Amino acid sequence: MTDEWLRLEAGETVEWETRPRLVRAAPGVLVGLAVAAAGIAGAVLVDQLAAVLVVLAPLPAVYAYLRVVNTRYVLTDRALYRKRGVVGIDLRTVELSRVQNTRSTQGVLGAAFGHGSVEIEVAGGRDLRFADIYDPNEVRRHIEELGGGTEAIPGTTDQWRAVLEELRAIRQSLDRQPK
Template sequence: MTGDWWFRRDDETVAWTGRPRLSAALGGVVAGVATAVVALLAAAAVDPRIAAATPLGVGIAGWELLRVKRTEYVITSRAIWSKRGVLGRTVRRVGLSQVQNTAHSQSVTGSAFGYGTVTVEVAGGPDLELRRIDDPQAIRREITDRTGSGDAGLPGTVEQWRAVLSVVRDIEAAVE
């Protein structure tokens, strides 16, 4: 299963595919419909030429819907892919070896309805956000499990921690 916008190597497996919820377009659709309705009401009450603004409102609503429908995300065993764009297309691939940290956030409505945003901090580049996706905690866990950056163990070796302990004891002795 390879889309026309991303590629998969022979040993690579797809862990998750998704897109933002359609509700992500709600604000733009409401603004577009409101613009069209106001234009029609103003045209009826003031001047019929104002109705020429109606296509603007319809265009705003359509643009927002297309923006959400043309956004896709893919997580494989090697990378995280993001595609977005209406007229053009922006595709971004982040190798799992470049992932430094992950986080997820949910608004009040996101918590109530089970959607949110997963933010992936990328080494040497801008963060990648998977916006308004279902079950962001599970998606974050999927990425964390594949990067091996979970909180399973402490960083460093036993010798390094003993050296840190020695320095802390020296500082404590110097302060006393």
């Protein structure tokens, strides 16, 4: 499913990829149907020129569909990628080492039918969201298994106590100096 937009580094492998569910285009289809209904009603009740709306009615549905099929989410063994855009392309890459936390969310229908979103908190940048995907809990677990949000704190407890004692000694030394 990946296209030429995804440039992987040497040795990097794709672990998972998808796009949002197609039903995400439903609001655009509903707007298109409403515009078509308004055009037909306007042509019958007011003026035949309102029938032009029937010609324009498919545009919101087509745009909504193109937004869904042109959105891709990819997880590799090194990074997360999100590509979206109909006219232009918005490509976002986040290295797994910058992932601080992940969260999956599901509404009532999402819990019943197995879809939802994964929100990824990124150190030093905007958060990333994989919206309206199947099995969001499994995707979140996979991200964490690959290293996002699960890095251990380096060092032992004794080493960190030694650092704390050294910092306290420095602080006491600085407090004793005249200002």
